[in-house]
Amino acid sequence: MAEHPDVRLLRTALGALNAGDLDACLGCIHPDFLINLAGVAQQLVGRDIWLAGVEQLRAAFPDVRLDIEDIFAADGRVAVRNTIRGTHLGEFQGIAPTGRSIEVMSNEIYRVENGLIVEEWIVTDNATLFAQVTTS
Template sequence: MTSTTDLVRAAFDAFNAGDGDKCMAFTAPDLIMNLAEMPEPRRGQQAWREGFDLMRRAFPDLRAHLEDVVAEDDRVALRLRFRGTHEGEFLGIPATGRPVEYVSHEFYRVADGLIAEEWICSDMATLFRQIS
C-alpha cells in the first residue's frame, strides 16, 4: 500500500514531468479543489485538467519544488516553491519571457488511494508582479 506522502509526491513528479494524464490518475473522479482566490470549490477531474493546461500553456517549464512535507492519517501538507518561465498568455497577460518563482501552501486529503480534496493557497500576488 502506498502512503499518502508517497502518493502526493508521485503526483508532483508527474506534474513536474508535464504529464497531465498521469497526474489525473492520482486524483478521484469527484476531486474537490479549494482555491484561496475562488469563492466556491471547483469540482472534478476536468476542472483540475483545465487548470493544469492553463498553467502549462503559460509556464511550460513550471516545476514544483517540495520544501516541506508533513502528513498525518489521510492528510498531507506541503510548502512548495514553483519556478518556471512565462512563455504563454496567462489570464490575459501576454507572454513576457520572464522567469517566475512563487510559494504555495497546499493541503491534500487522500481517500481510497486517490487525492480526493485539495486546498491551495498560492502567492498569486508575487506571480502577477513578476509578469506585469
C-alpha cells in the same frame, strides 16, 4: 523510517506533473476531486476542471515546475509547501508573455482516501506571481 504512503502518493502525483505526464497525475486523483482555491468563493469539482487549470498554467509557463520544500502527512491529510518556478512564455490571465522567470510559494493541503487524492486546498502567493509578470 519509511515514508508515509500518502506522502508517496503526493510525491508521485507532483513528479508526474513536473514530467508533463498528466495521465499519470490524473491516475492519482479521484474522479470527483474537490478543489478549494484561496480567493475563489466557490468550490470546484472534478478532474476535468483540475486538468483545464493545469493546461492553462502549462500553456503560460511551459517549463513550470513545482519543487517540494516541505511535506508531511497526518490523519488522511498531506501538507505541502512548494516553490513554483517557470518562464512566462504564453498568455496568462490576459497578460501577454514576458519571457520572465517566476518563483512563487504555494502552500497546499490534500485529503487522501483509499489511495487517491480527493480534495485540495491551495494558497498560492498570487501577488508575487502577478508582480513578477507585470513589473518591469
